[in-house]
Amino acid sequence: MTVNKRPITAEDLKKINIVKEPHIAADGEKYVFIQTIVGEDLEYYSHLFVHNLADDLPVQWTFGKVRDHSPRWSPDGSELAFVSNRSGTNQIWMMSAAGGEPRQITELKNGAAEPIWSPDGRFLLFSTPLAANEMLASESDEEHNSNEQNKPVKVEKLKYKSDEKGFHKEKRTQLVLYDIKKEHMEVLTDGDFDHHSADWSPDSRQIVFSANRDENEDRSNTLDLFIIDTETKDIVKLTNSTGVFSMAKWSNTGKKIACFGHELEYKGATLNQVWIIDPLSKERTCMTLKWDVQIGDASIGDIRSSHSNPGPMWSSDEKHIFFTASDHGNTGLYQMDMQGEITSIHEEENHLFGCSYHADLDLFIVGISDPSNPGDLFKIMRKEKGKVRLTDINSSFLKEIHLSIPEPILAKAEDGWEIHGWIMRPANFEEGQRYPMILEIHGGPHAMYANTFFHEFQLLAANGYVVLYTNPRGSHGYGQTFVNACRHDYGGKDYHDLISAVDHVLEHYDFIDEDRLGVTGGSYGGFMTNWIVGHTNRFKAAVTQRSISNWTSFYGVSDIGYFFTEWELGANVFDDPEKLWHHSPIKYAQDINTPLLIMHGEKDYRCPIEQGEQLFITLKYLQKPVVFLRFPEANHELSRSGPPSLRLERLNHMVEWFQEHLHS
Structure with a gap:
């Protein structure tokens, strides 16, 4: 271990600063970003920081025990709109670039989000949830103060809950127009549909947005683009309900609109593409069809729950479109011309997780993370090589700790496919010693382990483990055929990919003790952990997180189960329940002998806790070695954005479980 550096700990979650959401001001001389911390009271706090590019350091603009986010500069740069919970609920606030205290713009009962300035600076567009025929109401209204927790929830739809929002309570996201000068709000959209991802036309007259406004919306997973005229309220549909845009x-x-999307050719495993649409003729052209790469950020880490997606970004002369894309464990920045030729702007072994573009200056402000840095902001000039570091947010913390730097591996699967991954040596590594190893399996399954910072992996390495993580078939980053290859075959060749990677490192790294292997994963990774211990006894300990154990019940309890099950397994409970049962790890419970720790959030609506309950009760009845750990107030995002106190508990219990079973 490096002299004077210590191993990383679970408690270091409180020392890692997270930067995200950079946005450049119109003058190109400054940008704003969000910095999030975990306070000593184990609560999240986030604040606005502004950095003048002529200065060395950014300046903090907002303070207090609040969560500020989604900052947007006014077109003239004089005002900054943002979302904050400082009034108790998320509302739109504004502050002057000249200084002074933030002032509250909205006081809505249901809160407000996604502020977007009109190009002429006259209006601010935002979104808010509303029930049918519900008027905009103040958060101080008597109805808001009533105890809604004890009221029954009336359910009439398939889509009545989500892991992100909980129970929808018949509310839909509508777009609202706020007149800055008149201080007047007007609801633009209506109907039993959600409206989001909006953008203004250059003349400030029209707004393009995404929604599923089909009559059969409750059973459809398409997403269309629409244009609404802010004066007449006329809505024009741009796409034809064949895909997701x-x-x-x-x-x-x-004269043109660029977007991301696909036509569900491979259901949820379909690669995103860049499209150009003529708003008058509605003619739609896919520009990236020949490029076998996922458009957007598919990288997975555990210190940020989501990445702000800038979407497609136009050059000022409309000859290029810029976007992020994920390829072979990296997320980079690319440009495409109008003939569909694609070249890289930033393509390194790291994770570009945020981006803002200034068209007149050809300037990008981007967030970049790698395995040795949780993330900082950099300046990139499109026609110049390299990048310029703008922040060094975690310098003090990084000087304290020892980090294990991942080494890339390339394993051969049984059928000859190449499986890409990484191996990390323990922090106290010494030649000639043999160490236990833990296999980590990502969720999705259509996601991607990447060259990004992963606190959990560093923690396991700090506690004396070799860490192996890979992208088996089903993962993004390796083309359409690869990402689609696990569909209808969960527990098949994807399982063998993981075992092949384990065999590969055991053959090539003599410091791994093959008799002390552990395995863990969450969501799909939890499913695969359950599957592995039901099909082999070579792992001596396992931790399954927010997992799937029984596809026949998952179909009816998950917020996505009724379509995801058919998309991924190719069957439903009516037509082929035998196939669902065949792919259910609980079917093989009698063969599970590996000590198993089941960890699950009680408010997980993606993989509901009954999945963990079923597996625990079955294994306990069969007198198998199993422990069930339930996390109150935690949803499917526990490991990334769950309550910090529970994130710490989760990490500590995982380490203790592996210490107990792999070091004895």
């Missing part, structure tokens, strides 16, 4: 952005002249 979002993140639409107008070109500078308003």
Whole structure:
């Protein structure tokens, strides 16, 4: 271990600062970003920081025990709108670039989000949840103060809950127009539909947005683009309900719209593409069809729950579109010309997780993380090589700790496919010693382990473990055929990919003790952990997190189960329950002998806790070695954005479980 450096700990969650959401001001001389911390009271706090590019350091603009986010500069740079919970609920606030205290713009009962300035600076567009025929109401209204927790929830739809929002309570996200000068609000959209991902036309007259406004919306998973005229309220549909289209952005002249999307050819495993749409003729052209790469950020880490997606970004002359894409464990920045030729702007072994573009200056402010840094902000000039570091947010923390730097591996699967991954040596590594190893399996399954910072992996390495993590078939980053290859075959070749990677490192690294292997994963990774221990006894300990154990019940209890099960397994409970049962790890419970720790959030609506309960009760009845750990107030995002106190508990219990079973 490096002299004077200590191993990382679970408690270091409180020392890691997270930066995200950079946005450049119109003058190109400054940008704003969000910095999030975990306070000593184990609560999240986030604040606005502004950095003048002529200065060495950014300046903190907001303070207190609050969560500020989603900052947007006014077109003239004089005002900064943002979302804050400082009034108790998320509302739109504004502050002057000249200084002074933030002032509250909205006081809505249901809160407000996603502020977007009109190009002429006259209006602010935002979103808010509303029930049918519900008027905009103040958060101080008597109805808001009533105890809604004890009221029954009336359910009439398939889509009545989500892991992100909980029970929807018949509310839908509507777009609201706020007149800055008149201080007047007007609801633009209506109906039993959600509206989001909006963008203004250059003339400030029209707004393009995404929604599923089909009559059969409750059973449909398509997403269309629409244009609404802010004066007449007329709505025009741009796409034809054949796929999923979002993140639409107008070109500078308003003659074209770029967006991300696909036509569900491979259901949820379909690669995103960049499209250009003529808003008048509605002619739609896929520009990246020949590029076998996932558009957008598919990288997975555990210190940020989501990445702000800039969507497609137009050059000022409309000859190029810029976007992020994920390829072979990296997320980079790319440009495409109008003939579909794609070249890289930033393509390194790291994770570009945020981006803001200034068209007139050809300037990008981006967030970049790698395995040795949780993330900082950098300046990139499109026509210049390299990047310029703007922040060094975690310098003090990083000087304290020893980090294990991942080494890439390339394993051969049984059928010859190449499986990409990484191996990390323990922090106290010494030649000639043999160490236990833990296999980590990501969720999704259509996601991607990447060259990004992962606190959990560093913690396991700090506690004396070799850490192996890979991207088996089903993962993004390796083309359409690869990401689609696990569908209808969960527990098949994807399982063998993981075992092949384990065999590969055991063959090539003599410091791994093959008799002390552990395995863990969450969501799909939890499913695969359950599957592995039901099909082999070579792992001596396992931790399954927010997992799937029984597809026949998952179909009816998950917020996505009724379509995800058919998409991924190719069957439902009516037509082929035998197939669902065949792919259910609980079917093989009698063969599970590996000590198993089951960890599950009680408010997980993606993989509901009954999945963990079923597996625990079955294994306990069979007198198998199993422990069940339930996390109150935690949803599916426990490991990334769950309550900090529970995140610490989760990490500590995981380490203790492996210490007990792999070091005895």
